Structure formats: C-alpha cells, structure tokens
Amino acid sequence: MxxxxxxxxxxxxxxxxxxxxxxxxxxxxxxxxxxxxxxxxxxxxxxxxxxxxxxxxxxxxxxxxxxxxxxxxxxxxxxxxxxxxxxxxxxxxxxxxxxxxxxxxxxxIRDYTAYGISLDDPDVVKGRAGxxxxxxxxxxxxxxxxxxxxxxxxxxxxxxxxxxxxxxxxxxxxxxxxxxxxxxSISRPDGVADFGASDDTSVAYARDNNFYYIPGEAFQVPAWPEDYRPLGGEPHPLADGQFDEYPAKWTGNGSRSAQPDFDDWYETVKINFGVRPDGSYDFDSLPAEYAQKSIExxxxxxxxxxxxxxxxxxxxxxxxxxxxxxxxxxxxxxxxxxxxxxxxxxxxxxxxxxxxxxxxxxxxxxxxxxxxxxxxxxxxxxxxxxxxxxxxxxxxxxxxxxxxxxxxxxxxxxxxxxxxxxxxxxxxxxxxxxxxxxxxxxxxxxxxxxxxxxxxxxxxxxxxxxxxxxxxxxxxxxxxxxxxxxxxxxxxxxxxxxxxxxxxxxxxxxxxxxxxxxxxxxxxxQPAMNGHYAEIHRANRAATEHYDDKLLSFLRWTDEQKLLIVANVRDAAYPPMNLQIPAEQIAAWGLTDGSYTLTEQLYGELSVSLTVQNGVGSVPLTLAPLASLILQLEH
Missing domain, CATH: 3.20.20.80 (Glycosidases)
Known part of the structure; x- marks a missing residue:
C-alpha cells in the first residue's frame, strides 16, 4: 500500500x-x-x-x-x-x-468487457492503471x-x-x-461465494458479513482537491462524481463515513474479520502460550x-x-x-x-x-x-x-x-x-x-x-x-x-x-551471513581516534569463516585509524597474539593486517568516501 x-x-x-x-x-x-x-x-x-x-x-x-x-x-x-x-x-x-x-x-481503467470483465469507475480507482x-x-x-x-x-x-x-x-x-x-470475481471456482454475496446489509456489523455497512446512507465520492480530477480531467463516461453503492461500506483504512476523504483509501472497502465496531472480538482468542507452540x-x-x-x-x-x-x-x-x-x-x-x-x-x-x-x-x-x-x-x-x-x-x-x-x-x-x-x-x-x-x-x-x-x-x-x-x-x-x-x-x-x-x-x-554477529561499534566510538557516528563496524562469523565489516555512510574520507576488535570478540574467534591477514571480499583489491596484542585486535584502515568493506580472515 x-x-x-x-x-x-x-x-x-x-x-x-x-x-x-x-x-x-x-x-x-x-x-x-x-x-x-x-x-x-x-x-x-x-x-x-x-x-x-x-x-x-x-x-x-x-x-x-x-x-x-x-x-x-x-x-x-x-x-x-x-x-x-x-x-x-x-x-x-x-x-x-x-x-x-x-x-x-x-x-x-481499461475496457476489457470483451472478456467478461466489468468496467471500472475512475471515481473509485486511483490512477489510470489502478x-x-x-x-x-x-x-x-x-x-x-x-x-x-x-x-x-x-x-x-x-x-x-x-x-x-x-x-x-x-x-x-x-x-x-x-x-x-x-x-x-468472475473467475471464482464453482461453489465459492463472492465477498458480500450473503451479507445482511441492514446492519452495520454481523460476524459473518464480509463488509461493514453504513445502513441508510449511500456512498458518496470524495470531494476532490482543486488540483485533482480523475484521469487528469480527461472525459470519461463513468467519471461523473458518482458511484452506486447502497448502503455505503466502510473504507479500507477504517473510515466509517459514507463520503470518505480524498486521503482515505476510498478505492477500497474494509473486510470484516469478526472484529465488532467497538473493537471486541467475535471469535475465539488465541491463548498467549501459543507464542511458544508449533505451527502444527x-x-x-x-x-x-x-x-x-x-x-x-x-x-x-x-x-x-x-x-x-x-x-x-x-x-x-x-x-x-x-x-x-x-x-x-x-x-x-x-x-x-x-x-x-x-x-x-x-x-x-x-x-x-x-x-x-x-x-x-x-x-x-x-x-x-x-x-x-x-x-x-x-x-x-x-x-x-x-x-x-x-x-x-x-x-x-x-x-x-x-x-x-x-x-x-x-x-x-x-x-x-x-x-x-x-x-x-x-x-x-x-x-x-x-x-x-x-x-x-x-x-x-x-x-x-x-x-x-x-x-x-x-x-x-x-x-x-x-x-x-x-x-x-x-x-x-x-x-x-x-x-x-x-x-x-x-x-x-x-x-x-x-x-x-x-x-x-x-x-x-556465504555461511557467515547465517552465523554469529557482534558489534564493535561502541568500543571504537569510545577508543578509536576519528571513528564517529557515520561509520559502522561489526563482525560476522562461523567456525569456518570470519568477517570484519566496515561501512562509511558519509561521502567523505577518514584519516588513517586503527580499528579495535575487543578481547571478547578476539577470544570468540579463537585467535592468539600475532599477525593475521584480512582480505576484502567484494573486489579482492585490498589486504590489511590484523594484529592481536595482549588479546586485543587492531586493524589499520584508511576509509574512502562511502567505503563498503567486507574483510575476511585468511587462515
């Protein structure tokens, strides 16, 4: 919508x-x-x-x-x-x-009557194509x-x-x-009733009505804004400011007016799912414990x-x-x-x-x-x-x-x-x-x-x-x-x-x-896309020079694949910085002190070093405008 x-x-x-x-x-x-x-x-x-x-x-x-x-x-x-x-x-x-x-x-708004399809009225269709x-x-x-x-x-x-x-x-x-x-519906299977076919239109609501009604009132086309006419003002035999609907139905967004506003979903009517007009339910409630139960x-x-x-x-x-x-x-x-x-x-x-x-x-x-x-x-x-x-x-x-x-x-x-x-x-x-x-x-x-x-x-x-x-x-x-x-x-x-x-x-x-x-x-x-996630953004916001709130960094990993992902949402470069990977995440990756290589995965044109010292990782980066980096740990 x-x-x-x-x-x-x-x-x-x-x-x-x-x-x-x-x-x-x-x-x-x-x-x-x-x-x-x-x-x-x-x-x-x-x-x-x-x-x-x-x-x-x-x-x-x-x-x-x-x-x-x-x-x-x-x-x-x-x-x-x-x-x-x-x-x-x-x-x-x-x-x-x-x-x-x-x-x-x-x-x-197109004539398909040769195929048994009724004409649609521009007064209740948005646009020409609908x-x-x-x-x-x-x-x-x-x-x-x-x-x-x-x-x-x-x-x-x-x-x-x-x-x-x-x-x-x-x-x-x-x-x-x-x-x-x-x-x-002109195509519904045999034995299938149309929406509203059996509705009691004398009442606003009945549980097995498909629509809500405004008894005793006819539908009225919205009052058009000064700058709007159906089909841009082009003449059309049905574009006459009229649409035959009696009694009027509630509009799709819940409007209960027989003349909905232009900003309402006036081209649609709301379906009744057994919710009474006062908001109460006319069907069995689903117990809260079903949040824990299976689809079966x-x-x-x-x-x-x-x-x-x-x-x-x-x-x-x-x-x-x-x-x-x-x-x-x-x-x-x-x-x-x-x-x-x-x-x-x-x-x-x-x-x-x-x-x-x-x-x-x-x-x-x-x-x-x-x-x-x-x-x-x-x-x-x-x-x-x-x-x-x-x-x-x-x-x-x-x-x-x-x-x-x-x-x-x-x-x-x-x-x-x-x-x-x-x-x-x-x-x-x-x-x-x-x-x-x-x-x-x-x-x-x-x-x-x-x-x-x-x-x-x-x-x-x-x-x-x-x-x-x-x-x-x-x-x-x-x-x-x-x-x-x-x-x-x-x-x-x-x-x-x-x-x-x-x-x-x-x-x-x-x-x-x-x-x-x-x-x-x-x-x-890539399997890491379904693996673990850890943000390293907060740590770098606190400790890394030049790192600000127009950057985002996080880790994704499985036992077989470990990724450092860094994005610069600003169209400006950053000075060189040493991105930090906290000790908790280094431990989760099973790394010990030493030097490792990270290679960029989308274009394969960049390799950087990951240095782990005293259990904390550091990656030197110079981030270009709108940098989009997926860096993978090489084994």
Whole structure:
C-alpha cells in the first residue's frame, strides 16, 4: 500500500482497532522465545534475497512517459517480458524469491468487457492503471499483464514455471484488510461465494458479513482537491462524481463515513474479520502460550472451531494460489487484521507447503513478536526502526549509533526482520527527496544485507540507481508510480530493448549494478551471513581516534569463516585509524597474539593486517568516501 506519512499514521491508528481491542488480553506481553539459531541447512544455503518487481512496469520498453497516459501511449509490461534472459539477470543478484507485485486482478481503467470483465469507475480507482492493492478478483490475474487477456491465468502459470526453472520462487500479494470498492470475481471456482454475496446489509456489523455497512446512507465520492480530477480531467463516461453503492461500506483504512476523504483509501472497502465496531472480538482468542507452540499446534487449535466467513474465504484464496505453484505471499497492512486470523491462515498454508515464504507489512514495533509468534509470520518488514534510522544516517542527520541499538533490541527476532532500502512504498535512494545520489545506497546496502541473518529485499531498478524523478499522473516523483502506465528510465537502460544485458547503462549505472551483484551474491552464498554477529561499534566510538557516528563496524562469523565489516555512510574520507576488535570478540574467534591477514571480499583489491596484542585486535584502515568493506580472515 503506497502511503503518505499522514496515511501511515492513520493506518496505525486504525490498526489499534483491529489488533488491540480493550476486551482482549494484551498479547504483546507474551513470553518471547529465545533467538532461533540458523540451521545447518540455512547456513549452507545462505540468506534469502527477495527481488520485488512491479510487474506492469518491469518489461515496459516504451519511453513516452506522458502523465496520465494510456496503455497505448505509455506502454505496459507483460508476463512474457520475463524471458529467460530477464530471469537470469535477476538471478545474477543472488535472488531466491521474486515478488511479482500487482498480479491479482485489480481495478483498472481499461475496457476489457470483451472478456467478461466489468468496467471500472475512475471515481473509485486511483490512477489510470489502478492500485494493485484494490483487488477486484482474487481468482484471476490482471488482464493488463497478458498478451492474450483470455489466457491471462495460463500466462501467469507459465511465468511461475519459468521462474522455478531459474531456481527462484514466486511470491504474490495478498491484501486481506481490504478489496476494491467494486469487487466482483468472475473467475471464482464453482461453489465459492463472492465477498458480500450473503451479507445482511441492514446492519452495520454481523460476524459473518464480509463488509461493514453504513445502513441508510449511500456512498458518496470524495470531494476532490482543486488540483485533482480523475484521469487528469480527461472525459470519461463513468467519471461523473458518482458511484452506486447502497448502503455505503466502510473504507479500507477504517473510515466509517459514507463520503470518505480524498486521503482515505476510498478505492477500497474494509473486510470484516469478526472484529465488532467497538473493537471486541467475535471469535475465539488465541491463548498467549501459543507464542511458544508449533505451527502444527496452531493448525490443530483451529480445527472444528467456528470462525468468521471472511477467514474461510481468504483461506480458500491462498490455498488456490499455493496449489497453482505460488511459493508464498507478501501480506499488505497485516497489522490491521487480527493476529488470530493470521494464525489460522498461515497454519493452513504450512500444512500444504511447509516451506511457504510468508512476509508481512507491520509498522508497530510493539506488535512484531505477536505477529511472528502468535500470527506465525515468517518475516516482517524492519521498516520503522532499522530502515528509518539507516535512511536518516544516509541523509546526514541520523547516527549509526541507533542502528546498533536497534539490532540489539531485535536480537531474539532478528532473523525474521526483513531488511530493505527501497520498495514500492518508499522513496528511491537517488531521488532528491531521499539521498539524491544512488552511490549513498552502497554502504547502506552493505549494512542492510550483512548485519543480520534476515532476508534482504531489492526493488527493481534500485541496483541501477533509478531516481523516479517524474510525476506520472496519480503517482508523484520520488516513488516509482504504482498507479500509472509508465516506463522506468534507468531500468529500461538495463533492459536494453529486451536484451536484459545492461548494454544501454551509463558507466556509473553499470558500476552500481556490479556492486549490487557482488554484494547480494555474497550475502546469499556465504555461511557467515547465517552465523554469529557482534558489534564493535561502541568500543571504537569510545577508543578509536576519528571513528564517529557515520561509520559502522561489526563482525560476522562461523567456525569456518570470519568477517570484519566496515561501512562509511558519509561521502567523505577518514584519516588513517586503527580499528579495535575487543578481547571478547578476539577470544570468540579463537585467535592468539600475532599477525593475521584480512582480505576484502567484494573486489579482492585490498589486504590489511590484523594484529592481536595482549588479546586485543587492531586493524589499520584508511576509509574512502562511502567505503563498503567486507574483510575476511585468511587462515
């Protein structure tokens, strides 16, 4: 979900209704399991690397980029654009999972009535190409993405097969909190009822209603700001300031007004998961001790229990996609849905595919452990604490001291906190609104990818420094649009007309991608990335001349591999310094007094000495601007 800061605050407020009802126990105080050590299997396999592609944009070679442009004017990417060459280029980055964003059929302003698809109303669609988080039919895929819309599902199945053939797994979005205002599935299997088909619309709430209602009131289109008109003001027969919905439904972000505000998620309606309007639960609570129990125990808990109808509908949806070959899901705004539902849903998924990859968007740190241990998520975004503090350090007004503190606070769950620097919700690093220079992402990405055992995520175009510098229509500069038909310039230069060989990249873009390839492959393949971690930052802040809060240093190791990692997030050099490795860490590495060699691993162009004297290590370093060093102890 692409949010403005004000919307993020609103979402957090609405989440409290769904997740922390006054009549329920505060599950955030549940016992916290100890940190989970990496298994031998994960140590051998390396870390997971997720590559997020905005599917409609990835393969588009059209460079017109007219604001509010049509598909014919601006072009659109297709499933078929993920050729063997394209997938090999993604795999080159060490990628293990491809998150194909925008796959489920969502509302879009384009006439597909020839395929039995109803028209969508611009008054309740954001942009011309539509938000991928306003899903219209969960049992099919976007017709925009197919060469032949009649065979769109088969074309997606072929993409799943190609992705698997390249040794990568497939993730798609599931958005349980809300669906498109005009949700209607024409592809649902026999015997599956549509959302809302059996709802009692005379009441605001009933447990097995799929939606919340405002009885006696009709929906009204938001009052548009002076600078906004649907489709940029282009005439359209349905762009008349009207949308037929009676009675009005609650809006996706929890607004209970029949006329939501423009900043509300007015294109969506909120799903009812059995949370009464007063915030209390109309289903069985999950006992706090289930934070310690297995996924099989969670599955057993729900057998024979009467659960709300919406739970069952989403269970059927996810199992439909798992059966098709999808390997996992990214859950949008998971904190706005009760944790019990996630226990139910995820335990059912794991019964079918124990290796399914389940990633959730949660923005309230005090809920992290609940959604991991009670909701049985595999991974959560580490956005509010790690990403935010790293971004501030990159921008020059934050401190790397905060990163050490965050990592300490996450010690028991660090493996489950996915790291990233870009995604569809966040500003591009190279945009003036973020850092203005893609090079500033290099040391930050080194930190993000190597400091923990958690998966790392890249957003397509990040590795070549895409700046998202233009307003696309509904989508505005600094974030690559998710609402419009558009071409992504730096990424298109890597595509090179469909060759996917980087042939049109500038020298700086080529160097940047080379860095990302080296770093991400290292993080995905090296056993120390799943090994032990120790920060040496505090010791050097206290004792090392010139070492300040724009540097970060830490150790990663296993019995076989020992790494010293140093990053300079400032675009300025440091005078020579002697980096200290405290006695505790030298002992953990099993080193005695003497001299050792450390060699740099990404480019292999640097060797430095490690001197151990009286049990304390010292490494002489001269750090260049934006230095990104992985130094390995040679045996």
């Amino acid at each position: 692409q949010l403005k800061p004000s919307l993020l605050a609103l979402a957090a407020s609405a989440a409290l209704l769904a997740c922390q009802p006054a009549s329920q126990p505060d599950q955030s105080t549940a016992a916290k399991p100890e940190a989970e050590p990496a298994t031998e299997q994960t140590a051998e396999a390396g870390k997971a690397v997720v590559y997020q592609v905005f599917t409609r944009l990835f393969g588009n070679t059209n460079t017109t980029n007219k604001p509010w442009g049509t598909l014919e004017e601006n072009g659109v990417g297709k499933f078929s654009d993920f050729t063997d060459e394209a997938l090999a280029g993604i795999k080159e980055l060490g990628v293990t999972h491809v998150w194909y964003t925008g796959v489920p059929h969502h509302a879009v 938000s991928p988080y306003a899903v219209k039919d969960y049992y099919n895929v976007s017709p925009d993405l197919a060469d032949d819309p009649a065979n769109r599902l088969q074309e997606f199945q072929a993409l799943i097969a190609r992705t698997h053939a390249h040794g990568m797994k497939v993730l798609i979005d599931i958005v349980p909190n809300h669906v498109a205002r005009n949700y209607h 125990d969670h599955y057993t808990f729900w057998q024979g229990r009467d659960v709300p109808d919406s739970w069952q509908k989403f269970r059927d949806i996810v199992l439909y996609w798992i059966d098709m070959g999808v390997d996992g899901f990214r859950y949008d705004m998971a904190e706005m849905v009760p944790v019990e539902f996630w226990s139910y849903l995820n335990s059912h998924i794991k019964q079918v595919n124990p290796d399914a990859f389940l990633l959730a968007e949660v923005y309230q740190p005090h809920l992290y452990r609940d959604y991991l241990h009670l909701g049985r998520m595999d991974y959560l975004y580490d956005k509010v604490e790690f990403y935010d503090n790293l971004k501030w350090a990159m921008q020059g007004h934050g401190s790397t001291d905060a990163l050490v503190e965050v990592q300490d606070s996450m010690a028991d769950i660090e493996h489950h906190m996915l790291h990233f620097l870009e995604n569809h919700d966040e500003q591009r690093i190279a945009s003036p609104e973020f850092a203005g220079d893609a090079r500033l992402g290099m040391p930050a990405m080194l930190i993000s990818a190597t400091i923990s055992t958690s998966p790392t995520m890249l957003y397509f175009g990040q590795e070549v420094g895409e700046a998202a510098s233009d307003d696309a229509g509904f989508g505005k500069a600094s974030r690559t649009t998710i609402f419009d038909y558009w071409g992504v310039p730096a990424h298109q230069r890597w595509m090179n007309g469909g060759k996917f060989d980087g042939g049109a990249l500038t020298d700086e873009e080529r160097k940047l991608r080379d860095f990302y390839v080296r770093l991400m492959r290292f993080s995905a393949e």
